[in-house]
Amino acid sequence: MEYKGDSVDKAMQLKLYQRMLKPRLIEEKMLILLRQGKISKWFSGIGQEAISVGVTSALKPDEYILPMHRNLGVFTSRNIPLYRLFSQWQGKGNGFTNGRDRSFHFGTQEYKIVGMISHLGPQLGVADGIALADLLKRNKKVTAVFTGEGGTSEGDFHEALNIAAVWNLPVLFCIENNGYGLSTPTNEQYKCENLADKGIGYGMESHILEGNNILEVYAQVDFICQSMRKNPRPVLLEFKTFRMRGHEEASGTKYVPQQLLDTWEEKDPIVNFENFLLEEKILSPNLIETFKNEIYAEIDYDLKKAFAEKEIDVDETKELKDVYKDFDYQSINHNSITKNIRLIDAVSQGLKQSMERHGNLVVMGQDIADYGGVFKITEGFVEAFGKDRVRNTPICESAVVSAAMGLSINGVKSVVEMQFADFVSTGFNPVVNYLAKVHYRWGEHADVVIRMPCGAGMGAGPFHSQTNEAWFTKTPGLKVVYPAFPYDAKGLLATSINDPNPVLFFEHKGLYRNIYQDVPEDYYTLPFGQASLLREGEDITVVSYGLGVHWALEALNDNPDIKADLIDLRTLQPMDMDAIYKSVKKTGKLIILQEDSLFGGVASDISALVMENCFEYLDAPVKRVASLDTPIPFAKNLEHNYLPKDRFVKELINLLTY
Incomplete structure (x- = not known):
């Protein structure tokens, strides 16, 4: 492996070595604990440390990074206390999820890390939303998101790349091409020669990097990130690497030819870099021993702390309470000036007044900008608020819902219009598995309203007529609103937007232009849960x-x-x-x-x-x-x-x- 030492100063080279060594030694200890039954599962990143460490080191501490199972180096490079990670893996209270989720399925605003969910794909769209928020706030920041070569077959991957390209979002899409998706080799997963080539189809800059070469990873990613901060745009990176252990430890590696394992073992990113640093006299055997002893001592100390921690107490009241973020409802009364308007006018008026009230509110949906939406609810909104806040989306409901989640993580409210409620099915996964569960899992809220034009009676057939509220009323973590009158529609929409929890807001198309009512002209709210x-x-x-x-x-x-x-x-x-x-x-x-x-x-x-x-x-x-x-x-x-x-x-x- 060829290292270009002149691309990175010696102090940084030493730091990169230490940062790779730490997750390797932690992993070796975790494999022992797994065999002892002291942790339940482990996804090994041994042999891939250069990617996690290199990318994280190239990012600024306040830039979000969205890792995967095998990215322990992201967490350690952000200096998360080890005892908290150990507690997380044991399902204890000092972890990040109160025992409600495992391994790396968590996020932390303190360290600007947003962990993945098992469905993999949505996190790519979440990165889009985080980057969009930075763009709207004129922050010169990059968001990095990881996926594996297997995840590139998911629709969410393509939707997220397309949105990022169309909106020029500063997202660094990092593909760890490690040879196998569980047991399926790459030649059974995609036909193109390189996954980086997929960026071409989206008009996106892309690069192939040697994922086991820490200096190449760090230097190239650092250079690209500096460019992206000045000239916001998405970049696709394919890191060539290999998974030396099973998808998770129980699955083993019997399906991998031994010759292939031997070839990649010779490319071990830590062994090779260590030898290079020794040759360059940047590192010495004594210094290696010192580094290892310091890390071993930290691991042992923090493990004792985590093991000594008591098991999670079962508190049913707390479990139920934490499904939703606390919402301090503010009753805002209206004046006596009313106007007789239709339900559709009330929705439009309520949305517009909320846009005026919340400067950080973004609306997204198909054809909602200049066209005003298929029902004309957002007609005139572009002139009032501009295209930054009134955004036409590509036809990709899943990534748009995920992007709304990302906006919320980065402090921006959003209202997503499903063109028809029926179409939410193609965005179903992030609604019920991300938005609904995120507060219960790690205390993050989803400040998202999804507007759902619904209902039959107009001869629109099976795909434009459903009233599918029951898909969501049974999902803990979601709120569901379904007004029948203009007065209620306006006031409840305002409350939905104020509420920091995800809300499905149903609007019956058959009532849009047929039901009139005297509705206050100014802004007001109505409480949830009152019939x-x-x-x-x-x-x-x-x-x-x-x-x-x-x-x-x-x-x-x-x-x-x-x-x-x-x-x-x-x-x-x-x-x-x-x-x-x-x-x-x-x-x-x-x-x-x-x-x-x-x-x-x-x-x-x-x-x-x-x-x-x-x-x-x-x-x-x-x-x-x-x-x-x-x-x-x-x-x-x-x-x-x-x-x-x-x-x-x-x-x-x-x-x-x-």
Whole structure:
């Protein structure tokens, strides 16, 4: 291996050696502890230390870095106390996740490190969001993100590269090409000769580096980062290296030809660099011994500290509380000046006033800029706020949601518009596995609102008509809002944007231009978790939300003899079950109407909770009314039959006569 010593000063060469030696010695100790059963799992980076150490050393301490399983050198080069890492790997309290996640699945704002999730791909989009925030704040910073050669096959990789290229984001995409994705060799994973070539398709600068040569890694990355800070743009780096141990220790390396292992063992980044430094008289055997003894002493001391730490206490109250970041709701009242507007106008007005109120709020979505969105909710926003804050996105929902997460990590709020709620399925993973879990896992919040134009009744067929709130109400960590009236839509949207937790904000397309209401012209908020009692009566309790509220109103108007409590839930997570219990205890009968298909919907949970908590007050079985358990059909008569509007009236009358 050829080292160019003149590219890096001698003091830095010595520091790089020490920084590589430390994770190697830690790993050797961890492999012993793994065999002793004192840690549960280990992903070895032995032989790849030059990449982690070289990249981290080239970054400034306040620049974010997003590592993977095999990047222990990132954490040690950022000088995280070893006992905290050891506690993390043992699931103890001094770790970073309170025992809720393992190994390197954590982040820390203190050290500007954002760990990966097992789904790998989303972190690339998160890096986009972090870099976008720096760009918006005029920070001359670089964000570095790691992936393996296997991860380059994921759609998130391509989406993230495309966004970074289109937006000129200063992201350093680092591919550790280590030969195998678990047991699958590279020739079964991609056809191109070099992964760096993938950058060409995105109009992106790319380079191939010898990943086991610490001086080449550090010098080249340092040079590239300095250039990126001056001229923000993404750069793709492919580091050629090899994984000397199993994907994780239990999997072994039997699938790897011994000759290949022998070849790469000769390229050991630490052994070779050590020999070079000895030849150059920068290092001596005594100094090597001194370095090792210092590291061994630190490892032993911090291991004792971590082992002496007690196991995590089980505190169910704390577990439930930490799912969401605390939100100090501020009630902001409106004045008396109102205007009769449509629900779509209320959403637009609420979003615009929030943009005015929060200078760090960015909206993103397909066609939302000059075009104003397919429903024209953001029409005129570019003129008011500029294209930095009103951003057209490529058609890549997963990376956009991930980028919203990255914006939040770097202190920027965002509202993402799904062009149709149906399309969230292609961004489902980062919603339910990243946004929803991030606060519970390591105390970071996701200050993200996802607007969801939804609903049937307009002959749009299976892919533009779903009301898919139940995908998210069952996912801890998400809040779900579903207004039925303009007044509620405006106030609840303002609260959603103020809330530091991720919110799915459903807007029924069928209500956009058909429902009018007098709405205050100024900014105001409405609380989550408080249902609205629209009608009062002694006969029966009717619970609904969204368009279902208007079907229920129509049915009650057409049947004035029915005296019902009509409850509009307004928010589904949190849900105002107290309002439902109070009403059911009064009326003795409950019917729940939802537009979503029946099985597994919100109505099922309401029914179960009422049966568990109000059984002795019921005079009849709880009734759920919903759409058919089929996809949503296109033809008008089929769609009408699919929806529950007519069936609701029949079931309402039947339940009253039970």
